Amino acid sequence: MVTCGFCGRPFRGDQAQPVCGMCPLAGGCGHLRCPHCGYENPATPRWLRPFQHRDTGDPRAEQSVPLTDLGTGRVARVARLDRPADAVTAHLVALGLLPGTELKLLQRFPAFVVEIGRSQFAIDSELAGRVQVTVR
Amino acid sequence: MSPGLRTSCSCHSGGAPAAGEPASLRVALVGNPNVGKSALFNRLTARYVTVSNYPGTSVEIARGAARLGGRSAEVVDTPGLYALGAAAEEQAGVRRFLLDGGADVLVQVADATNLARMLGLTLQLMELERPLVMAVNMMDEAERAGVRLDLAALSAGLGIPVVPLVALTGQGVPQLEQAILEASGRPAPPAPVYGNGVGTAIRAVVAELTGSYPAGRTALAALVLQDEPDALERVRAAEPDRGARALARAREQVATFAAPPAYRIAVERQIAASAIAGSVVRDDAATRRSAWQRTASNLLTRPISGVPILFAVLYLGLYQFVGQFGGGTLVDWLEGWLFGQVLGPLFTASLSWIPWEPVRSLLVGDYGVLTLGLRYAVAIILPIVGTFFLFFSLLEDSGYLPRLALLVDRLFKRVGLSGRAVIPMVLGFACVTMATMVTRTLETRRERVLATLLLALAIPCSAQLGVILALMASQPLSLAIWSLSVLAIFLLVGLLGARLLPGPAPVFHMELPPLRRPRVGNVVTKTVARMQWYFLEVLPLFLLASVLIWAGKLTGAFQLVTGALEPLVAALGLPPQTAGIFLFGFFRRDYGAAGLFDLQQQGVLDSIQLAVAAVTLTLFIPCIAQFLMMLRERGVRTAVAMFALITPIAFGVGFLLNQLLRW
Numbered sequence: 001m002v003t004c005g006f007c008g009r010p011f012r013g014d015q016a017q018p019v020c021g022m023c024p025l026a027g028g029c030g031h032l033r034c035p036h037c038g039y040e041n042p043a044t045p046r047w048l049r050p051f052q053h054r055d056t057g058d059p060r061a062e063q064s065v066p067l068t069d070l071g072t073g074r075v076a077r078v079a080r081l082d083r084p085a086d087a088v089t090a091h092l093v094a095l096g097l098l099p100g101t102e103l104k105l106l107q108r109f110p111a112f113v114v115e116i117g118r119s120q121f122a123i124d125s126e127l128a129g130r131v132q133v134t135v136r
Numbered sequence: 137m138s139p140g141l142r143t144s145c146s147c148h149s150g151g152a153p154a155a156g157e158p159a160s161l162r163v164a165l166v167g168n169p170n171v172g173k174s175a176l177f178n179r180l181t182a183r184y185v186t187v188s189n190y191p192g193t194s195v196e197i198a199r200g201a202a203r204l205g206g207r208s209a210e211v212v213d214t215p216g217l218y219a220l221g222a223a224a225e226e227q228a229g230v231r232r233f234l235l236d237g238g239a240d241v242l243v244q245v246a247d248a249t250n251l252a253r254m255l256g257l258t259l260q261l262m263e264l265e266r267p268l269v270m271a272v273n274m275m276d277e278a279e280r281a282g283v284r285l286d287l288a289a290l291s292a293g294l295g296i297p298v299v300p301l302v303a304l305t306g307q308g309v310p311q312l313e314q315a316i317l318e319a320s321g322r323p324a325p326p327a328p329v330y331g332n333g334v335g336t337a338i339r340a341v342v343a344e345l346t347g348s349y350p351a352g353r354t355a356l357a358a359l360v361l362q363d364e365p366d367a368l369e370r371v372r373a374a375e376p377d378r379g380a381r382a383l384a385r386a387r388e389q390v391a392t393f394a395a396p397p398a399y400r401i402a403v404e405r406q407i408a409a410s411a412i413a414g415s416v417v418r419d420d421a422a423t424r425r426s427a428w429q430r431t432a433s434n435l436l437t438r439p440i441s442g443v444p445i446l447f448a449v450l451y452l453g454l455y456q457f458v459g460q461f462g463g464g465t466l467v468d469w470l471e472g473w474l475f476g477q478v479l480g481p482l483f484t485a486s487l488s489w490i491p492w493e494p495v496r497s498l499l500v501g502d503y504g505v506l507t508l509g510l511r512y513a514v515a516i517i518l519p520i521v522g523t524f525f526l527f528f529s530l531l532e533d534s535g536y537l538p539r540l541a542l543l544v545d546r547l548f549k550r551v552g553l554s555g556r557a558v559i560p561m562v563l564g565f566a567c568v569t570m571a572t573m574v575t576r577t578l579e580t581r582r583e584r585v586l587a588t589l590l591l592a593l594a595i596p597c598s599a600q601l602g603v604i605l606a607l608m609a610s611q612p613l614s615l616a617i618w619s620l621s622v623l624a625i626f627l628l629v630g631l632l633g634a635r636l637l638p639g640p641a642p643v644f645h646m647e648l649p650p651l652r653r654p655r656v657g658n659v660v661t662k663t664v665a666r667m668q669w670y671f672l673e674v675l676p677l678f679l680l681a682s683v684l685i686w687a688g689k690l691t692g693a694f695q696l697v698t699g700a701l702e703p704l705v706a707a708l709g710l711p712p713q714t715a716g717i718f719l720f721g722f723f724r725r726d727y728g729a730a731g732l733f734d735l736q737q738q739g740v741l742d743s744i745q746l747a748v749a750a751v752t753l754t755l756f757i758p759c760i761a762q763f764l765m766m767l768r769e770r771g772v773r774t775a776v777a778m779f780a781l782i783t784p785i786a787f788g789v790g791f792l793l794n795q796l797l798r799w
Contacts, residue, residue: 084398095647123643
């Protein structure tokens, strides 16, 4: 969820206006164009994102982020799993990575380690990217 | 894979019903991995079995005979299962077994410290509408961890008997036996009903299943909604209209789901399971794992400490324990004293009266069954393999292996494998044949093929490793060249294979059980079970190899092939005797390595030739036992293709290396 630096209105990353086709940088500039006013907001680099999500106390800030954007030690709740048709996703659910479940991220490298209840699981970044969580 | 379950070969005997008794009660132990199914199996049947369900090791399903309260029973131990609908081969076997009504009573073994997760499977098993008993194991750990369970409420809520157990000590097992007997005489519990449209969908499909089925229609309906092939097959066979109505109904229902059916059903099951757990589990402990467990786990899973620890473990375990002690001390004792001074002369002397030269040579000649085959199996292979299994079982029981998998996952991804493949790879250093069998636990075919190829090509089995290390210990340069060449080929073939082989990239997910001090009983049992397996499966192959060599020599076939190979080895700059060694190397990789050893002792090989020969032999076609295993596991076409790929690589690299080193 991005708040536009110019007009102040919030929008989601996937709502950003796609004008990259004509531009010589073609999507490589790391900017998100606000769908409301057209202002180009710089997107936070991937490696910086885990440090970004501080608890603002704002109850409206129920954005879901992929697990890969979460910092270690954070507690989060599973919002949904992307690619639900994949067999492995159903397996993740059986392991307990269920929408509504609370988890704690213990480690990010070399693989993601999450703790759910008493169990710990290791998953790679591909799978972790499919787990959408909300941070409290 | 065969539709039935594979059975471990040494577990049939006794327990058959006497005349006039009712037929043996068929009991199946089912459950998630790491819950102690195998420990319980041991308790019920008093048989040795590999006590672990770490993915990849309890691959063989064991059957044992037991007497439950005076009634004869047959107990089946199955591999760990998370979901009936799972695609992996191992789980497919269990699914078919359950759908075909292979057991009279199902016993779900659950981990008391993780009940919420176990209940998902309980609900699935209840869908099968067969007598079910829940055995809640590891009650001692739950108590230690401050987890309190209201099992009476659980039993009342689910409608099935629930028995607390500590399988390792045997507590609760008599009560379980009683519960199993009672459950066999009572009707099955009703199938669970799920919410949010899933229950309605299942009911709608069940209504169209009018045929007769050995197992619950609820379970079938749930699988049909997920388009699961085994269920579809059974519905087509049992329905008069080949399941047309049922399938149409399923399609109709699935269209109303917002998400794919497998996902929706899994979610609803977990919601139901969590709800049940919520009212039954009281978790008091503030810290879930003890401080030392967390610290140790962190040390192992972070590369900065994990990698040095791994090297230390490999050095102490593989090099010192298996290599020096097993391959050195034990082998010297067994070969030098036992065979050299006691058995060897005994065999030769006691059989010298046999008048026919060919028979004598078969038994006690240069390549005799007794003098060579048996000696190699007992004096050379067994100590190395035995120490390796001990080492591996220790690692396994402590919970180290999943953490190792986690460490190497990223690296393995480069060669097209996931961290899970670390198990067959490590096992490959013991016996490549066994490791090839274990590759069946890898999830995608692409991974299985790549792992098999790398195992066959670049991983030396323990017997070969022991001899090669001993061979080149005095020539560190040759040793360095050998290890670098083999490693380079491993990486090259892995990288290329990962690029060229079509198929989905592997994903990595693995449960990390808590680290624990290895339990001596467990470790010993596992080691003995593996050694028993190895002896029973592999020793006959050794003896067969001796016979084949003997037959080959007798008929002159051997000389023919050796003659054909001689120009080939000459191109590698090697003396003509190595042709025979390579041929032997096919029958037993270690015969080949040992042959090199003899040549080196005789001073026939210089250090360059030694390195070239060792590299070619390591890369060379796998031994005959392993080739047979490849045929079985990967199929004829793939196995032959690998054979055709490996042979030129092995000789080609040898040729290049020779050119390079003499330049």
